[in-house]
Amino acid sequence: MPEFRGVWDREAVTAFLREVTIPLRLATRRPDGSLWVVPLWYRYRDGGFECATAADAHVVGFLETDPAVGFDVSTNAVPYRGVRGNGTATLAPDTNKDTLRALLERYLGGTETPLAERLLDEDREEVRIRLEPATVYSWDYTARMRSADE
Numbered sequence: 378m379p380e381f382r383g384v385w386d387r388e389a390v391t392a393f394l395r396e397v398t399i400p401l402r403l404a405t406r407r408p409d410g411s412l413w414v415v416p417l418w419y420r421y422r423d424g425g426f427e428c429a430t431a432a433d434a435h436v437v438g439f440l441e442t443d444p445a446v447g448f449d450v451s452t453n454a455v456p457y458r459g460v461r462g463n464g465t466a467t468l469a470p471d472t473n474k475d476t477l478r479a480l481l482e483r484y485l486g487g488t489e490t491p492l493a494e495r496l497l498d499e500d501r502e503e504v505r506i507r508l509e510p511a512t513v514y515s516w517d518y519t520a521r522m523r524s525a526d527e
Contacts, residue, residue, distance in 0.1 A: 379424065379464070383515035390460055390515050394421035394450060398484055401426055403508070404447035405439045405466070413439055417506070418480040419450070425464075425509045429477040432470075432502035440466045446508060456522035464510040471503035 381387050400416035407413050415436050417428040426448065430436060440446070444466045451459025471477055474497055481493045488497060495501075 379462070379510040380512050381515070382512065383460075384517050385460075385515035390513055391421065393458070393515070394419075394426075394460060397450065397452065399450060399452065401428065401508075402449040403428070403436065403466075403506075404449075405436060406443045406445070407435075407439055408442050418484050419508075420476075420479055420483055425507055427476050427479075428506040428508070429471050429474075429480055429503055430506065432504045434504075436506075437468060437504050440468055440506065448508060448510070451516075456517070456519040458515075458517040458519060460513055460515050462510050462513040464508050464512070467507045467509070469505045469507070471505040474503050476505040477503050 381390060385393065401419040402414055402416050404412055404414045413436065417430060417436075419426045419428045421427075445463070446466050447461070447463045449459065449461040451457060451461070477496060478488060481488050481490075481496065485493055487493070496503075
C-alpha cells in the first residue's frame with residue numbers, strides 16, 4: 378500500500394487523478410543510467426496508474442531493464458497543484474487494447490478519430506504499463522497563488 382504524504386489524503390488524491398485529463402510524466406532510467414521522462418495518458422484504478430504504449434516504444438525496453446519509476450501528474454495553469462511520487466512498473470500485453478480503448482475514451486472522448494483509428498490498428502502491438510506507487514506526494518499552491526489568479 379502506498380504511503381500518502383502532502384496536503385491531500387488518499388480520497389483527495391484519487392479525486393484529483395480521476396478529475397484531470399493531463400498526461401502522467403513517467404521518469405525511468407535508460408540502460409546507460411541516464412534519466413528518461415515520457416508523458417503518457419493514464420487512468421487511475423485500484424490505487425495504481427495504467428498507461429498504454431506501443432510494444433516497440435523505447436520506454437518499454439527501459440522498464441524491462443529497470444522497473445523503478447518516478448511520476449508526476451500536475452496542472453500547467455495557475456494555481457499549480459498535483460501529485461508526484463515513485464514506484465514500480467510492470468508490463469503486460471494489451472492484447473485486445475482494452476487499456477488503450479479506455480484511455481482513448483478518457484482523453485479523446487471516443488475511438489472515432491483518425492488518431493484513435495491509427496492507434497487501434499490491428500497490426501500495432503500495444504503494451505499496458507501498470508504503475509504501483511510506493512510514495513505519493515500531493516501539493517497544492519492554490520492558497521499561496523490566489524493573487525496571481527486575480
